Amino acid sequence: MSMSDTFHLKIAEFLITQINNGTYACGDRLPSENELCAQFQTNHHVVRLAISRLINMGWVATYQGKGSFVKSRPEAFPYSLSAKTGFSSNLKGRPLAHRGQLMQWEKRHPMPHEARYLDLEMHEYVYDLRIKRFINEQPMSLSTTVIRAHDVPDLPDFLADFQSLYKILSEHYQIRPIRTKSIVQAIMPTLKDTDLLHLPENVPLVKIESFARHPSGHPFEYNVSKIRSDMCRYVIDF
Template sequence: MAELSELFLPDQAVVLPSGGPLYLQLKRWIEDAIASGTINPGDALPSERDLAQKVDVSRVTVRKAVLQLVKEGVLLQRHGSGTFVAPRTQRVEQSLSQLTSFTDDMARRGMQVRAEWLDRGLYQPSPEETVVLGLSSGERVARIARLRLTGDAPLAIERASLSAQILADPMEIGDSLYKHLDKSGNRPTRAIQRIRAENLNADDAKLLDVPVGSASLNIERTSYLPSGRVIEFTRSIYRGDTYDFVAELRLGDNPTPGGPKL
């Protein structure tokens, strides 16, 4: 079991940051200690009672601060073991202006990634898949679902749907769906993406190894061939503590008269 940091020893004074509710002061104090390296990943926190006594606050205050940090993925609670500083995860920047596969994108960053298959097979399409993919009556849909990891750390869940006419055998896919589609001349050339923030449900949180209710970035992508045909409909769930999505914005060539000035 991890030992307590020296920060929590009896002879170490505690000075909470000023401003805001007491539980937020305690939360910032713990965050600052982690950021400065005073508390390290894997270090244990004292019990709720001991921490309340050391900081001279109520147990309710400690509980609120700790639960907020657990929700944000900063701390981990293990039943029967206690509360620990969560491992640091490497943040990844992904451009929103380029259509790339996950494998290619990570390779350019020098990151070793792998996938664990959650599902791949042929199914009867849902009404949404029928409409988005433009499927004919009686046509089946190919679904593939993967958990993306770097080392043992999960990064994202990908769930993609394609016409069975395009992907007749999902078992043939290797490490990259786009590489497989490229072989048959069906690699998409453009896509529309919608991004929203959500809180993870129990099943997805377990896959991503974060607490239930943790923040995630969800991307819905509809990809097209040069002909305009929809080739892929994908829903991806990214860990909120791992990904930063970046987009370059430029002032238009013909700004609207009277519009905002930069």
């Protein structure tokens, strides 16, 4: 190994080692920035660089006025996905309060890439649903679902008491979409994501683009989800 030449990275590595050692356990407070400055004979700025690495790597969270605390890794909630299921249906029977909230929706023309996948002309219509999902009332993911409008006539009638899109599709349209593929990426949150998910730190998110087809065969749904993977396990079943 040939790295870790800068001071702030050495400090970060040292602290990570101590956390792994057990010198600091989950929930413990790290020494204050001033104490670390004294300990390493350096200044605010360098110490903060080290700590921001710990934050980015998910080891600690900081709270203004309080300190930096070793994150408890809550043996992440499973958040399952497979060819035949949406999000909500997977957590049934688990002792986790799962909730999907419809933030907004609109009927609109498809974007070019949506039209391409959904096999639509640009003048046709799609429904665009923005859903925020919570586990134990903690915001966990943001998703955008785009479906062909003529597959779900009168959809707005069923959005009033929204619980789950797959529930609506199943109960009112007898449609159970079939996921064909997903594309996975790791991304940093935009400011809007940070805001909506109440991300206190600089956590990378899992972005999953999913494509699903109608049981009768034609393309049906295009979905983009951004998920906090530090707080939940995103499980894919084959």
